[in-house]
Amino acid sequence: MTTQQRTAEVLGDIFAAVNERIVKHSVTYEEYQSAKDWLIRIGEAGEWPLFLDVFFEHTVENLASQRRSGSTGCIEGPYYVPGARQLDSPCTLPQRPDEPGEKLVFSGTVRDLDGTPLPGSIVDIWQADAYGYYSHFHPDPPDGNLRANVRTDEHGRFEITTVLPAPYEIPKEGPTGAMIIAAGWHHWRPAHLHMMVRAPGKRPLTSQLFFAGGNYLDDDVAGAVKPELILRLDRLDGQDGQDGQDGQDGLDGHYAAGYDFRLDPV
Template identity: 45%
Template sequence: MSDERIKTVVEDLERTLLVFIRKHQITHDEYRHATDLLVSSITAGEDSLLLDVFFAAEATDIGNLGRKASPQAIEGPFYVPGAPALEPPYIVPQRPNEGGDPLYFSGCVTGADGEALACTEMDFWQADADGLYSNIHPGIPDWNLRGRFRTDAQGRFEVKTILPPPYEIPKNGPAGRLLSVLGRHFFRPAHLHVKLRHSGYKELTSQIYFQGSDYIDSDVANAVRDGLVVPLRRKDSASELAARHLQRAYWEVRYDFALMPD
């Protein structure tokens, strides 16, 4: 971000907030209350959560304007680089008794002109059946439900994981207290996270949501976008179970990604 850009944006923010303070007759005590809230959110370990739940998705949308490829989504606070590289057939690392129904996530990756992108790296992470993330929340093995896999020669991929639930963002800290005052819930709808990387193309950060799932229309982070919501198909017939060598119902979800040239 150039100094010139910073000057332009900050001066406009300053003008906007001065008008806002005058409009709402914000007192000094109220102003100090707001700055204390920001500081306490950071010192409570919430990092930028307080601002992200309101603004991160909107800023992400700016990068999607005029985009002729798959929309990017917010990264969220739980990405950790360095997830293990998996070997095909791809199954994300999980505990022997991992909760949640089996889920097969598949699709293909192309360039914006439809060319198949073989060997695209897909850096995947998601919540477990309790809505918790490994490497973040205690009591979960490192890299559980995280892993990197690649597309095949035709740009296709498939990975076996578990169906994640909706989960609540931290609600007992400063951000949660503010959301409570606003009368909002704390849930994000169920989703998968993935970053896609291929040389010659821009890295894409995506989130995949499921049609009809709880909180899909009231995400606390307001980050659900039509282009990121796909059908979730339940599979439970004898032939479907036999095809996957499973004795229990499972789910399939498909999403095709298009990457922008670098």
């Protein structure tokens, strides 16, 4: 529980900072009124998770990652759904029979801080499809698509066959999107996989992994990319280049990417 003293200090500082910027920019009554209307619309549209996760979660997450010795984390974002199907590694993520996209085999090992593999760990993975759409949040991919709780094998390894996700734009039609348009910014996130990694006696790790050579790595609207979370994509079907993730060369490539997770003790 946060103490009354800390509540007063943190809130007091935040309010002082906002008031200071209001003075700095000589914000007018009309601008204040329109900001107030916009904040009300954010609530009415159910976009508080989207707005906060895109613009502020990365700062909280960076602070949390500094308190870890194992793998660094990354923001959870607003598209996690608990209770995805449980699968044993090696496995293929639940997908449509004609799932579009280039094949990706994502593999690695879950370890503790000493490097000891952790059999029976859970890699709870979720991702956008090859057009940038998430199941549960967009009408097309059916519920559960490209989501699973994958259990590592007796060597702590996981091998997950899926498709390369595409970069995507966060929703443009609501008040968050309208604000981005009003400021002349862009809505794009680079292609990424999301995961929560859990093991008994270990601190859960929430992270995202990105792909080298992809668009928006330097300009993520959510400000969440960290260099150590960018994976090399190895093309396995004899073609060259790392151009699969944008779909520009067709949707028939076959890639592999690897990453080992190191979990802190509880």
